[in-house]
Amino acid sequence: MNRLSFCCRHRHPSGFELDVAFNIEHQVTSLFGPSGSGKTTVLALIAGALRPQSARIELGERTLVDTARHVCLAAERRRVGLVFQDHLLFPHLNVEKNLRYGERRRAVGARKIDFSQVVEVLELGELLARMPRNLSGGQRQRVALGRSLLASPELLLLDEPLAALDAPLKDRILTYLERVVAQWKLPTLYVSHAASEVERLADWVIVLRQGRVAATGKPGEVLHLGQGTAASEFKL
Amino acid sequence: MLTTSEWSALELSLRVGVCAVAASLPTAIPIAYLLARGAARASWPIQAIRWLVQLGVDLPLVLPPVVTGYLLLVCLVPGGPIGSVLDRWFGVRLVFTWWAAALASAVVSFPLLVRTIRLAFQNVDPRLEIAARGLGAGPLDSFFSVTLPLARRGILAGAILAFARCLGEFGATIMVLGSSEGRRTIPLAIYSLSHRPGGMERSWRLVLLSVGLACAALIASELLERRQSLRESA
Numbered sequence: 001m002n003r004l005s006f007c008c009r010h011r012h013p014s015g016f017e018l019d020v021a022f023n024i025e026h027q028v029t030s031l032f033g034p035s036g037s038g039k040t041t042v043l044a045l046i047a048g049a050l051r052p053q054s055a056r057i058e059l060g061e062r063t064l065v066d067t068a069r070h071v072c073l074a075a076e077r078r079r080v081g082l083v084f085q086d087h088l089l090f091p092h093l094n095v096e097k098n099l100r101y102g103e104r105r106r107a108v109g110a111r112k113i114d115f116s117q118v119v120e121v122l123e124l125g126e127l128l129a130r131m132p133r134n135l136s137g138g139q140r141q142r143v144a145l146g147r148s149l150l151a152s153p154e155l156l157l158l159d160e161p162l163a164a165l166d167a168p169l170k171d172r173i174l175t176y177l178e179r180v181v182a183q184w185k186l187p188t189l190y191v192s193h194a195a196s197e198v199e200r201l202a203d204w205v206i207v208l209r210q211g212r213v214a215a216t217g218k219p220g221e222v223l224h225l226g227q228g229t230a231a232s233e234f235k236l
Numbered sequence: 237m238l239t240t241s242e243w244s245a246l247e248l249s250l251r252v253g254v255c256a257v258a259a260s261l262p263t264a265i266p267i268a269y270l271l272a273r274g275a276a277r278a279s280w281p282i283q284a285i286r287w288l289v290q291l292g293v294d295l296p297l298v299l300p301p302v303v304t305g306y307l308l309l310v311c312l313v314p315g316g317p318i319g320s321v322l323d324r325w326f327g328v329r330l331v332f333t334w335w336a337a338a339l340a341s342a343v344v345s346f347p348l349l350v351r352t353i354r355l356a357f358q359n360v361d362p363r364l365e366i367a368a369r370g371l372g373a374g375p376l377d378s379f380f381s382v383t384l385p386l387a388r389r390g391i392l393a394g395a396i397l398a399f400a401r402c403l404g405e406f407g408a409t410i411m412v413l414g415s416s417e418g419r420r421t422i423p424l425a426i427y428s429l430s431h432r433p434g435g436m437e438r439s440w441r442l443v444l445l446s447v448g449l450a451c452a453a454l455i456a457s458e459l460l461e462r463r464q465s466l467r468e469s470a
Contacts, residue, residue: 047370075366088361101373
């Protein structure tokens with residue numbers, strides 16, 4: 001499994017400075033913390049949507065960013081799949097074209113994830129001809145997940161993918177996420193501020209607070225330590 | 237029915253408008269995109285360059301068209317900075333040809349074109365480009381596969397508005413084209429007719445034609461923009 005090493009200092013738009021360092025060696029790691037703690041900024045820095053002031057980010061053998069050596073790989077060369085909270089499907093393309101967008105642009109030599117397998121695991125077969133505007137929130141999120149997978153990323157970044165969904169739908173999508181993790185065994189960084197999601201999906205948790213790592217550990221250790229733990233602090 | 241000279245004015249106006257817009261689009265689209273996507277937190281030299289580009293683009297909007305035409309004439313005459321190069325290298329003289337009228341129309345309608353296209357680009361969520369980049373598309377690829385298709389109706393609406401502006405262009409056109417028989421656009425023909433005895437009555441057909449063309453262009457542009465808004469809200 002590719003290991004992610006992340007060390008970064010970056011001035012956050014809300015004013016405080018992000019100063020975070022961690023390694024990801026588990027299958028699913030969760031970035032857990034309240035809104036404005038810098039979780040999404042970390043994902044944007046890894047995905048290449050933001051250019052850090054000072055950082056070193058490595059994925060496996062590849063250096064994505066090393067500001068000391070003026071290395072900053074373009075977003076399209078990082079092979080990192082980012083699934084946004086509001087899915088961001090391309091509204092002018094139908095589901096099949098959305099799914100194939102990244103597949104057609106896959107890096108040479110990248111591990112191939114099979115289209116039909118993704119369609120089967122995420123149950124997208126009946127949606128292929130539909131336009132994104134004709135899909136429900138849960139269906140859109142499944143398509144966004146499938147689209148990211150088909151670009152054959154080496155790391156999957158999920159930015160609160162369930163935040164906009166109601167409780168029963170969250171449960172269904174979590175089941176799909178579990179299937180994806182089991183099927184393709186991609187290292188995954190899962191951003192959430194919901195303890196129940198983190199507990200169900202993550203092997204390891206990194207708690208962020210005001211741009212700093214406040215705690216790390218297994219979900220059971222970090223989320224349920226009683227008074228003063230991350231969960232109680234975030235009023236979950 | 238229209239007379240021969242009225243047909244000639246209509247044909248010249250349409251030719252000038254189509255060529256002016258077609259020639260402007262390849263420049264207007266990248267400039268509008270850069271102005272739409274310019275980072276608010278860019279460094280001051282970048283901000284200054286953006287401001288200068290914006291100023292240059294908007295200038296013909298506030299300058300009297302006759303002044304724009306005068307400046308073009310100074311540049312395009314055989315001894316002028318552009319005219320001398322065209323004359324010496326290519327043996328081409330633009331002044332008092334319909335090409336000069338097309339150039340004048342392009343310059344005058346350019347701010348309108350850029351502003352409309354810029355709005356169309358601003359309506360495309362920039363995060364869609366980030367999503368495209370994350371899926372392996374380079375900057376040009378994401379522009380052509382995501383941003384441009386999503387902004388296409390706005391671009392078309394801008395092109396129609398600019399075309400309508402070209403049809404109405406008078407001041408700059410008369411400076412670089414003159415006003416001789418057979419070489420008059422619709423506004424020039426109306427102006428010429430209205431200064432002849434009985435010309436006011438004879439101008440009516442061209443006036444109505446101008447109003448009709450302008451209304452059709454505005455309706456088409458409005459419909460396209462509405463369809464784009466409906467699509468976005470869906």
